Amino acid sequence: MFLLNDASCNVLLPSASGASVRPNNSSQPTSNLSSSRPKRTRKRRANFPMEKLMEQFLEQSAQAEESFYRMEEQRLQAEDRRREAEHARELHMLQMLGQMFSNISSASHGSAAAPSRTAPPARVPSTVEHRSAAFERYYSFGSSAHRGMGDDFLSLVKSIVPPLSSKKHKGQDGRIGIIGGCQEYTGAPYFAAISALKVGADLSHVFCTRDAATVIKSYSPELIVHPVLDSPNAVEEIEKWLPRLHGLVVGPGLGREDSLLKTAKEVIEKSKARDIPIVIDADGLWLVSQQPSVIQGYQKGILTPNFMEFTRLYEALHHEPMDSSDHQRSAMQLSVAMGNLTVVLKGEQDVITDGNKVISCSVEGSGRRCGGQGDLLSGSMGVLAHWAYTSSTGMVKSVNPAMVAAFGACSLTRQCNSQAFHRHGRSTTTSDMIQEIGSAFKKLFES
Numbered sequence: 012m013f014l015l016n017d018a019s020c021n022v023l024l025p026s027a028s029g030a031s032v033r034p035n036n037s038s039q040p041t042s043n044l045s046s047s048r049p050k051r052t053r054k055r056r057a058n059f060p061m062e063k064l065m066e067q068f069l070e071q072s073a074q075a076e077e078s079f080y081r082m083e084e085q086r087l088q089a090e091d092r093r094r095e096a097e098h099a100r101e102l103h104m105l106q107m108l109g110q111m112f113s114n115i116s117s118a119s120h121g122s123a124a125a126p127s128r129t130a131p132p133a134r135v136p137s138t139v140e141h142r143s144a145a146f147e148r149y150y151s152f153g154s155s156a157h158r159g160m161g162d163d164f165l166s167l168v169k170s171i172v173p174p175l176s177s178k179k180h181k182g183q184d185g186r187i188g189i190i191g192g193c194q195e196y197t198g199a200p201y202f203a204a205i206s207a208l209k210v211g212a213d214l215s216h217v218f219c220t221r222d223a224a225t226v227i228k229s230y231s232p233e234l235i236v237h238p239v240l241d242s243p244n245a246v247e248e249i250e251k252w253l254p255r256l257h258g259l260v261v262g263p264g265l266g267r268e269d270s271l272l273k274t275a276k277e278v279i280e281k282s283k284a285r286d287i288p289i290v291i292d293a294d295g296l297w298l299v300s301q302q303p304s305v306i307q308g309y310q311k312g313i314l315t316p317n318f319m320e321f322t323r324l325y326e327a328l329h330h331e332p333m334d335s336s337d338h339q340r341s342a343m344q345l346s347v348a349m350g351n352l353t354v355v356l357k358g359e360q361d362v363i364t365d366g367n368k369v370i371s372c373s374v375e376g377s378g379r380r381c382g383g384q385g386d387l388l389s390g391s392m393g394v395l396a397h398w399a400y401t402s403s404t405g406m407v408k409s410v411n412p413a414m415v416a417a418f419g420a421c422s423l424t425r426q427c428n429s430q431a432f433h434r435h436g437r438s439t440t441t442s443d444m445i446q447e448i449g450s451a452f453k454k455l456f457e458s
């Protein structure tokens with residue numbers, strides 16, 4: 012905005028910040044416009060007709076405008092340079108982190124750093140070996156100790172979140188399948204499937220028994236529900252969909268009926284052949300404790316046991332009771348015995364390990380332990396595993412995509428628990444936590 016003050020002829024120019032400022036008289040030939048010397052001004056006014064004065068004023072205005080835009084241009088260029096430098100610094104930091112992890116993995120476990128899809132189960136290290144190894148490779152997030160490393164893992168999770176874009180079509184950010192849902196348990200598969208959607212999958216399929224299907228559909232129109240799990244040709248019916256699925260969660264609300272477990276087992280085999288990331292939870296873990304070979308050595312498999320489920324698995328693999336005083340060590344031992352599968356032992360702290368590294372997630376949750384929180388966790392992990400394995404950033408692959416996905420899902424579940432508890436206190440339910448997924452995700456991974 013340019014103002015000509017009638018009485019004094021003072022000129023007001025816009026500053027870069029938008030506020031009007033007076034021009035610097037020392038650098039501009041504006042003495043004829045000054046109001047501080049009335050006599051001289053009057054005399055000059057007599058010599059210069061009004062048009063000449065206007066002409067001069069317009070010329071000065073144009074110069075001022077030009078200099079303003081030049082300064083603005085310089086300011087924007089400096090801002091661009093600052094952003095580019097910041098981006099390069101972030102990228103460099105993540106590459107170094109990736110390099111560091113791959114060094115740790117190759118130094119400690121040779122082939123485990125670049126595992127084959129179905130590696131044979133590795134040797135279980137001795138107690139002494141394990142204690143020092145776990146110490147060296149133990150990182151914690153949420154407590155004040157090792158916060159730097161936790162923050163780095165958080166950066167890795169942030170880096171796998173795909174950008175939202177109008178160029179994408181429905182399905183590109185993930186189609187997730189849940190194998191579970193029977194007459195007794197309809198809530199668990201619903202929680203897992205809706206959580207996958209709310210984290211950011213585009214489509215969520217539930218493969219459940221016939222009598223559970225209508226119930227699950229009635230909870231939400233967002234879910235695609237297939238009433239096939241107890242049909243005679245269940246495996247073929249589900250197999251038809253596998254080429255379209257990016258992630259599978261097996262177990263929430265599956266139940267333990269032999270025929271359903273047999274179907275789940277065959278679906279796991281078919282999904283492995285297609286290289287689909289598979290999260291196994293709840294009754295899926297019951298199946299694994301009966302037949303570990305169903306998933307043993309599959310590097311894209313993640314097990315998410317609670318303490319009870321963990322004990323069952325550990326004893327099935329090691330044929331002896333576990334040492335419950337050292338969760339990190341026991342979790343590493345189970346992972347190694349399962350062929351370096353990623354294991355998430357849920358609890359007061361979530362312990363996440365692939366047998367080489369151990370991370371602990373202790374993001375503050377709450378004291379509320381309503382049923383279904385584990386389903387929120389496994390559904391979210393299904394999506395994050397797909398994003399981690401298909402991430403184009405590269406550095407996630409030098410860590411272990413399954414560990415990054417597991418860490419992301421644990422942090423998110425605990426953050427949802429904390430936020431829901433702040434609103435609802437003791438009456439918090441898993442549905443309240445699911446309502447918090449959007450804001451918890453934004454807070455953790457998009458800020």
Ligand SMILES: NC(=O)C1=CN([C@@H]2O[C@H](COP(=O)(O)OP(=O)(O)OC[C@H]3O[C@@H](n4cnc5c(N)ncnc54)[C@H](OP(=O)(O)O)[C@@H]3O)[C@@H](O)[C@H]2O)[C@@H](O)CC1
Binds near residue numbers: 262266385
């Ligand atoms: N709304 C729904 O539809 C829901 C359905 N769900 C579905 O239910 C199915 C069975 O799953 P599950 O977890 O109840 O079976 P299981 O592992 O045998 O545990 C049974 C017993 O283990 C114990 N226990 C548990 N945790 C423990 C711990 N941390 N530390 C120590 N002990 C612990 C505890 O024993 P208690 O305290 O009673 O002695 C508990 O009663 C499965 O399909 C699942 O998806 C759930 O997802 C919830 C929402």
Ligand SMILES: Nc1ncnc2c1ncn2[C@@H]1O[C@H](COP(=O)(O)OP(=O)(O)OP(=O)(O)O)[C@@H](O)[C@H]1O
Binds near residue numbers: 361382383386421424
């Ligand atoms: N003692 C705890 N303190 C804080 N958070 C916890 C605690 N126990 C579990 N959690 C959180 O709750 C999540 C679900 O764990 P939980 O042990 O409830 O699973 P679950 O028993 O398999 O659940 P579900 O009821 O779905 O079967 C964990 O990832 C963890 O983040």
